Amino acid sequence: MPSRGLSRGDVAATALRLIDDDGLPDFTMRRLAALLGVQASAIYWHFPNKQALLAEVADRILAGHGPGSAAEPWQERVRGEAAAIRDALLEHRDSAEIVVSTMALGLGSDRALVRLTAALEAGPFTADDTRRAAAVVLHFVLGHVSLEQQRLWYDRLGARDGHLVMLRDLSSVDDFRFGIRTVVLGLSSINSQQSRQ
Template structure:
């Protein structure tokens, strides 16, 4: 059976969605494709390499035009697309967080985000660090979101902080907001230093 790298990566992403990252193996990719294991290794020399290719494929389209012209809105849009791409795949943030990708889709996204900061007048060093900070922030937040750390974990934290030993947390926890709130607030800080009032407050 003749196949190419794209077919291998597509099969791996399908398995990721079905079973999750912990159960994804090169052998299962080969079984899905009906080929010998060494055929998969021909297109992806190791599981880490396969994960790099999967991570890059997940970002396909993230940097595509049209994008807003104002640099702040462009950066926010790119950040939103990045989060959406991670959320679109089961364990998507875990896959990307464990890789160091130098493939086209990833580089195009990084170039577009860094370019947005540069067009806002930031020095190259500052543009680089804001790009890294925004990527790391989004990866960490989405990992929590995909792990199911939602309202239940917030309620547990509120109960733990309610005994008087953690007064600052007791005051702040009701305002933590959901993942949309946290993402919007964090992106606002990282893009241009402005905060955003959470859309909804929870008691």
């Protein structure tokens, strides 16, 4: 039986807070149960295992920002969605790793992919190209954020020479925007080549 008053949402929200505070490597179901003031079995009532819980955490992370305007051209929509996903990820520690592991196991929702797909569906692409392009953009976002988060962690540990790199330092934002612009230009180019054939 679940502990009285302990909901699935309570467990996931507390897990996310614990990861934000201590990081994913130190996150355990036992520590989460202690923070909630329950036995671990109360958590397993809501989630069959740790990875299922992390899938719910990933969904919460990606729910942090709403979709952009459907009235914009597809190129702007893709750039906007990519930036919104990045912003949502950067609000939480180790978020890229959590989302990637969840995707690799086929768990959780595909909210980010759905949003990127919807943005690309406004463009002149086939269904297959739309699906592939959405995956490419999402992989770029996750890879870029993963690098940003790793770099920040190493800076906190003093493992890198140089100044402290902040999550939102200007060069990272500029690099991210450049990368997304490059991907969008590449997609536009592919479409132009196909229309000439």
